[in-house]
Amino acid sequence: GAGVSQSPRYKVTKRGQDVALRCDPISGHVSLYWYRQALGQGPEFLTYFNYEAQQDKSGLPNDRFSAERPEGSISTLTIQRTEQRDSAMYRCASSFQNQKLFFGSGTQLSVL
């Protein structure tokens, strides 16, 4: 596609439910990142993939958060047993040869 595509655009869930957020990067972009952005704040690094390999997951807040990119293209960020503090905008970004980041429109997660 022309840009980084994320779905759903909005996700409202109840506390304790699991959610899966999807990212479809720009075709040919090897590098894929997940960021979280709180309102009024800059993006916060969560995890990085090089093709299908998760090379850095140091930014994942706790073990309820996980991510995968099984075929080196589409990635899924999963949050288990969601809590209200997980509410935020989750953004995916991809890049070619680790040049500039192209961010997606994000998934706005609200945990009630």
Next chain:
Amino acid sequence: QQPVQSPQAVILREGEDAVINCSSSKALYSVHWYRQKHGEAPVFLMILLKGGEQKGHDKISASFNEKKQQSSLYLTASQLSYSGTYFCGTEQGRSGGYQKVTFGTGTKLQVIP
């Protein structure tokens, strides 16, 4: 360590100039600048690598003082389209061959007619 940006917010009239500063308490490998319009994704402006270079395109340029661990973004003859929140992001190194950017809290810039 999150970089510190100043000012937090600025209002300009069209045609005026502005400077946004970004500073870090740690040695830097690179500084990245992004602009985010309300309700949209951040958009890349430029990246500066250590070496004290200055970059620019159109009327937006930036400098990177490696020794002071500071970067400044210069907006000249501002246009209405420059409105948005500007984020600097920093890297302390790139040992893994990928970007691990830590973003600042942003500078909200509004250009009015």
